[in-house]
Amino acid sequence: MMDPRTEAGWKAAWRALGAAAPDGLHAQLLAAWSEPQRHYHTLQHLGECLTLAEELGDEMDHPSEVVLALWFHDAVYDVRAHDNEAQSAQWAERALREAGVAANARKRIMDLIMATCHGAADAPASQDSAILIDIDLAILGSSEPRFAEYETQVRAEYAWVPPEIFAVKRREVLRGFLSRERIYATGTMHTRYEAQARRNLSRAVGIA
The missing domain is CATH 1.10.3210 (Hypothetical protein af1432)
Structure with missing residues (x-):
């Protein structure tokens, strides 16, 4: 890095x-x-x-x-x-x-x-x-450990939001990315990150 x-x-x-x-x-x-x-x-x-x-x-x-x-x-x-x-x-x-x-x-x-x-x-x-x-958006397609770290980091930034509200809003955000036809617009990044991003997001929203 x-x-x-x-x-x-x-x-x-x-x-x-x-x-x-x-x-x-x-x-x-x-x-x-x-x-x-x-x-x-x-x-x-x-x-x-x-x-x-x-x-x-x-x-x-x-x-x-x-x-x-x-x-x-x-x-x-x-x-x-x-x-x-x-x-x-x-x-x-x-x-x-x-x-x-x-x-x-x-x-x-x-x-x-x-x-x-x-x-x-x-x-x-x-x-x-x-x-x-x-x-x-490359973080969405990062390795499973890095994605987990990212999720922890985002939660820390929103520590002031009650857990039950954060969970709902966060799921909405991640589902929004997951619902896109393509998360990554460019060929290089789509090839490199798309499949892993969908695995990460599916796990995060509880549909994996």
Whole structure:
């Protein structure tokens, strides 16, 4: 798993956009991803996403934009809020504008961040958004032990929700993914993760 604390990939993504990250931004993002209310949406998740992005770079139209979108996609994370993606996208927009990144690239990165809302099974708007969404959902197709860890981590983030309510709502979310014709839009990720994701989800909702 890639270590987000290593700056090489971070700096390379900015260079590919003809810019340099604003001073202190890398440290600010690391601090955000390390906030105490996080248990799943942590540097572990970010590192897993960045590792997959590196593996899938040849399939992307704008790899550096996908990488930066991943850095920002859960940069703002308040488990009780409903606008985390929008807040994260706005943070990205401010940073990218400050760095002098072109408007079209800024718009694509913001759209990628907003694509991680996962509120519907609509077709992704671009190849890069399809890859990024698949990367963000790769945890569903992870090994059985990692998926179990993920479920524990999510429960910890929602520790304030009564168990009986959490169980119902969580089952609804997981059944939503399971009901999709395809969980993963891209061929590579579908081949790699689809079958395992359906096994994990079926067990989690009690139909396996």
